[in-house]
Amino acid sequence: NAGVTQTPKFRVLKTGQSMTLLCAQDMNHEYMYWYRQDPGMGLRLIHYSVGEGTTAKGEVPDGYNVSRLKKQNFLLGLESAAPSQTSVYFCASSYLGRGDTQYFGPGTRLTVL
């Protein structure tokens, strides 16, 4: 099992450009999450999904959109990137619920110039 994988690992964007981050999990988990990690701020939840076809807002959803068309995939989109979105993005998944053990991907380091 690969667990949780993320594509790409690194990306540099110019302000205003768009991109999509892909997360895939092979553990048949219902719940999936997108976090951003910034120095001194820990992990902040952007969006999450409680099952295929569902999405919900987290703590810091502005400027991001998500889709969960297939159970194993969770996509994070930036429609018009801003320098404030420079961060490391982590995808995670869990089986029983949001408060259950979450399994994390290796992260995507995004720089917006």
Add this chain to the structure above:
Amino acid sequence: AQSVTQLGSHVSVSEGALVLLRCNYSSSVPPYLFWYVQYPNQGLQLLLKYTSAATLVKGINGFEAEFKKSETSFHLTKPSAHMSDAAEYFCAVSKSSGDKLTFGTGTRLAVRP
């Protein structure tokens, strides 16, 4: 709403010394408590979790944590630090498997030779 506080954003110990990383939580109900570790340039991985069974929880790599309700604490310890323990450690709390998971801001552990 539940919250978690990690005292000390940076902790430095000598190799072979005791590791003590502090975590205090607030929760209106008996919590689920987690410790995650993040090695450089990697995602988070679960070290251990408490879900209202034994108050002393043993995790991977020789780490353990004790749930102390009277002190609202869940400190992480390891008797003897190894160089390989250098990483960032996150405490997290939820009210149940169905509730959201709230992370602390992390403690970076450095191990001196």
